[in-house]
Amino acid sequence: MEDRRLALELITEAHRNGARLFKACECLGISVRTMKRWKSGHIQDMRKNAPKLIHSKLSEAEEQEIIRVCCAKEFADLTPYEIYVILLDRMIYIASISTMYRVLRKHNFVHFRGNTRRPENRYRPPELQATAINQVWAWDITYMKTNAAGIYYYLYTVIDLWSRKIVGWCISDIESYTVSEQLFTLTMNRLKLKSVHLHSDNGNPMKAGTMLATLYKLGVVPSFSRPRQSNDNAYIESFFHTLKYMKDYPKYFESIRKANNWAADFINWYNTEHLHSAIGYVTPEQRYTGEAVSIITKRNAVKRVAFELKRIRWSKQFTPLKNPEVVYLNKLPEVYAKVS
Numbered sequence: 001m002e003d004r005r006l007a008l009e010l011i012t013e014a015h016r017n018g019a020r021l022f023k024a025c026e027c028l029g030i031s032v033r034t035m036k037r038w039k040s041g042h043i044q045d046m047r048k049n050a051p052k053l054i055h056s057k058l059s060e061a062e063e064q065e066i067i068r069v070c071c072a073k074e075f076a077d078l079t080p081y082e083i084y085v086i087l088l089d090r091m092i093y094i095a096s097i098s099t100m101y102r103v104l105r106k107h108n109f110v111h112f113r114g115n116t117r118r119p120e121n122r123y124r125p126p127e128l129q130a131t132a133i134n135q136v137w138a139w140d141i142t143y144m145k146t147n148a149a150g151i152y153y154y155l156y157t158v159i160d161l162w163s164r165k166i167v168g169w170c171i172s173d174i175e176s177y178t179v180s181e182q183l184f185t186l187t188m189n190r191l192k193l194k195s196v197h198l199h200s201d202n203g204n205p206m207k208a209g210t211m212l213a214t215l216y217k218l219g220v221v222p223s224f225s226r227p228r229q230s231n232d233n234a235y236i237e238s239f240f241h242t243l244k245y246m247k248d249y250p251k252y253f254e255s256i257r258k259a260n261n262w263a264a265d266f267i268n269w270y271n272t273e274h275l276h277s278a279i280g281y282v283t284p285e286q287r288y289t290g291e292a293v294s295i296i297t298k299r300n301a302v303k304r305v306a307f308e309l310k311r312i313r314w315s316k317q318f319t320p321l322k323n324p325e326v327v328y329l330n331k332l333p334e335v336y337a338k339v340s
Contacts, residue, residue: 067104136161145251157240172256292323
């Protein structure tokens, strides 16, 4: 700014002494038009990174006043929102809420300010992947209403992630780790498995000491969801949603025998008849036994014939139906995976 004013003074003096205006400007490397613009008072530097004169900008004293008030003992445990309204009640206005946050952030004062316990970090459960049957299971327990208020039956369910097949289940009138132990012992022995990775939530039947000891004895490696995070165990939750939103799902069960009968029929339908969208619209049983590969191959053959006969009806190239080869549980978004 000072350099421009000096340039104007030199050009004016040279012009007054007889020099031609454009020659005087040329000596300083500017045009006459630029000189006139400077002379009119529009001499602010408009370049992208040039410093700007912001009339509404807080002064250093005003910033220090905001910091002094927000960090005072009276307001140390309050958020700028609370400080703002308390000051208004006292007929005082120092800055807007966003300005308070901006000033505090600038001076590194935006930290946990509450008088409550600091929130705990809930680390994501480990990412699991299944490329074949009986590599990763998930399990949970859901309530089944009875005709007596406050009394429930409990459906224990184990699902194989890769095929979505229900590989083990039982119904009990108690929610206990003893039932869980029996279920996994019978399921592992029936399928003759030596090892499997098992995911569940944090309930007592899942994390009881004797339950964990039984799992390790059977070769089962457990992992657990974060508290109150149903998405960490999405596959079994999705199965329970399908179960309870069936049209014929009873409002209540009169006896544990009827609950067992209904659940047996439903799980048989789910495993052998239900065309599951996430596994290429084959049944869990077909995917579990490997039959899904030939089924999807035949579907693609039919689709290929239709494509060759009337290509004009296809806006894109032939895209075959796919049978997912890998199933992930708690998969990290790619952006986080790259960072880590």
